[in-house]
Structure formats: C-alpha cells, structure tokens
Amino acid sequence: IRIFVPRDTAALAVGADAVAQAIRDEAAARGLSIDLIRNGSRGLLWLETLVEVDCGGVRHAYGPVYAEDVASLFDAGFLQGATHALAHGPTEAIPYLARQQRFTFARVGITDPLSLDDYTSLDGFRGLRNALALSGDAIVAAVTESGLRGRGGAAFPTGIKWKTVLQAVSDTKYIVCNADEGDSGTFADRMLMEGDPYVLIEGMTIAGLAVGADYGYLYVRSEYPEAIATLEAAIVLARKAGYLGTDILGSGRSFDLEVRKGAGSYICGEETALLESIEGKRGVVRAKPPLPAITGLFGHPTVINNVITFASVPIVLDRGAAFYRDAGMGRSRGTLPFQLAGNLKQGGLVECAFGVTLHDLLYEFGGGSASGRPLRAVQVGGPLGAYLPEAQWQVPMDYEAMAALGGVLGHGGLVAFDDSVDMAKMARYAMAFCAVESCGKCTPCRIGSTRGVEVVDKIVAGQQRPQQIQLLRSLCDTMVNGSLCAMGSMTPYPVLSALNHFPEDFGDVQQAQA
C-alpha cells in the first residue's frame, strides 16, 4: 500500500514529519506493511498535511491531517480509501485541482521529487533528449515560437533573450537561475524546486545547449533550506545518471551547475544585483546597458531567467511550441502558477492559462475570505504591485490587461485583504519596505522612500493634507521616472493605487483634493 505524505516546506510547517512518523508507527503496531513516500505538495495548502493513499491506482486525499488524527484514519480504513471526516475522495477530482491546467506543475505533488524513475516515467528528460538533437538556433526558435515570457515579473520574451546570448561571441557563457523568490505571498518557485527539481535542471541544461553555455548557477534564497537541500541532492543524482556533466547522455555535450545561497536581501532578486552577489560582491544594482545577455556574470554573456521560466522550457521542447502557445490569451501565452495568499479560505497554488479572472481566483479557487468578512483589496504581483479594488476583479489575468489598469502580474502572487485593512498603513508599508530594501545606489529610491513614509504619516495625521498629497504624488512621479530599477520605480504602484482607490483611509482626502 502506497501512502504519500508531503515533505514540502508548507507541509513540514504544520507537522508533516510527525504525521509521517505516526503513520509508520501505527502501521507497525497493526502489523501492516506500507510504502510511505514523501512527495511534493499538491498546492492545496489549507489542507496540509494532505495525506494520499493509492487505492488501485487512484489516489485518495485526507487533510488536514495532524499526528493525532492518524489512529482514527486507520480505524476508519483509510488504506482502502474509506470515508472519514478528513476524506476528500480522489485527489484529482477535488475541484481546486480538477479546474487547473497544470503544465509546469504537472508532476509536483505526484512524484517522489528525487526519484529519477518517477521523473522519467512522467515524460521527464524528453525535452532534453529532443534538444540534444537540435542546433542552438532551432532550440531558440522553438522557445521563441512558444511565446514564453519571463515568469519572474518582467515578462520579457525568453526566446529573444536567449537569441542575444546565442549570438554573443564569447568562449564562456553562463546560465543563471533566479530563485531569489522574495515577493510577499509567493511560493511557486519554492514548491517547484522542492517538488520537481529535475524539471528545473532539465530546463537550465536545455538553455545551456541553446546558447552554448556549459555552466550554470542556481541562486536560491537562504530562507529556502529545503529547496536548497533538494536541489543539491538532485544535481548529484542527475550527474550520476548522465543528465549533467561532461558527456550528457553520451552526446559529447557538457553542462553542469551549482547552487549558490543568497543572504536575505530582497534586491538580490533584481537580476544585476543577483549577478553581483554570485560574484561575491554586495548586492547593488548595475546600470544597464550593458545587458546581462552581453556582459553578465563575470563579464560574460549570461542567460538569467526565473525558476518557472526554465521549468516551462522542457514542455516546449517535448510537446512542441504550438502546444504551449495554444494556452493563454493575447501576448500572454501558456500558463501561470498563481499563488493565493493572505485572507483567503483556500490558499494555495493554482496553475491556469492566462485569461482567468481575478474574481475566479479569489472566489472559485480561493473560496472568499478566511475571516468571513467581505474582501476589500487584493495586491497582485508582490510588494511592488498595485492594490486592486473590487471594481477591477473581473480583469483577465494577462500581462497587458494588468498593465492597462496600472498594475502588474509580476510573479503571479495574490495577497487578499478583507474590509478590516487600513490602506493608508499598506501605502506606508510600501514606502517603508523600499526604504529597508533599497540598495542605495540612486537618490529617488534611497531618499524618496524615507520621505514617502514621512509624507504618508503627515497625510494621515491631517497635517497640511492637500499640500502633502500633492507632494506624495510628485514624489511618486520622481521615483517612477528617476529610479534605476523596479524597486524604486514600482514602489509608487501600491502607494498610488491605495491613495486613488481607497482615499477614505487617508482621512478626508477627496475634500482635500477638491
């Protein structure tokens, strides 16, 4: 009998190790033989620890399971898929999962993350095998044709970036994966690295073959120890099996990689600061040009992409560019793993084609607020994303549609707030966050964020409110147009959206504006 207990950080945080041990102990006490597998998370985080039992090839879900529930699960006959207060029936039929379109997360939660047999039996390394038979130009052409855009937030077309590196003349080129997932409410990169590390290794290797790079770095934030341990173990196993190293699958081609651990700075998620950090320097943003694609890591042409971008590439090379491009809308092709966080009943990971509405994500998937109070605001795209009021929740989730609203889709993180939120505090927090995390290189961000905190405080206190509002808008304009990177230029997004959509939280702003 196969039983699955996730070892994903979200499950570990609520006692998954204790649940696994309790299941082993209970089975031993009852003289039952079981095969307990530690899988990744299915992404239904409100049900963690989600225990699954394989009954005749169909996995049945139970959750949230705590160690003290285990004896009653055995008593009820959960090894045969019996009903129980914590039973949810066949996992794949749970509406939250059944309504998703899982491309990148197809294997996450299903496999033992470090089992190469599991990975290859579910199409793993097929994209790499295809890529080994193609020229760099052909690989880049497939990625371009798929319409894949960078999933880290900037949404730059991946094929164009790769083509620039392919055409750069240099003996040395690098592949760098940005796994410094620091946006509030985001966890897709972590879930993928912990739940299906080989897909990321495969995607980076394909990138290396495409542009002529034979070495890569995976830059992972130090707050992700489980992801780091899983990746490091996976790299060793992949190398041993011939998927990495000097002679990949007997092709004579070489590619290898290593994990580099970040040190807790938000700005090291900015690509040039990340390169500085890998080089052993302080994480300070570099001026562009030159682009990293021309002069990147250690001065060499470098492909730098986010985890989900690289993890999407094997699907393109396996199933074809058209398969990937067929999902989505407008210029946003494929799927995006949305991460539902904040005050929602059903927080978790929802991978859908672009075009799903924010309303559906909040209510059909998220189940509305966890508090039972009406939802009031949603921040989309991390701490630099705009706060969207209910009037904008019918917007399809697509890069261009969000931009038209003055928002960003970013890395797909959603943080929901109910009507007890104070939006002036959230605006102040955005400026305070920027003041703490600014790398200090340019004045609008370094000084502007600190001044921004003071000005919001004065508005809320009612001190010269009309003048202070004007000053805040002018300051935001300077930050948007005068900052070197997105940290300073996007901090005004949450500030201005809070001020524009929720003026009542800033005192009698409308009267002041009039």
Ligand code: SF4
């Ligand atoms: Fe550094 Fe801020 Fe300027 Fe970016 S905007 S370079 S984080 S000071």
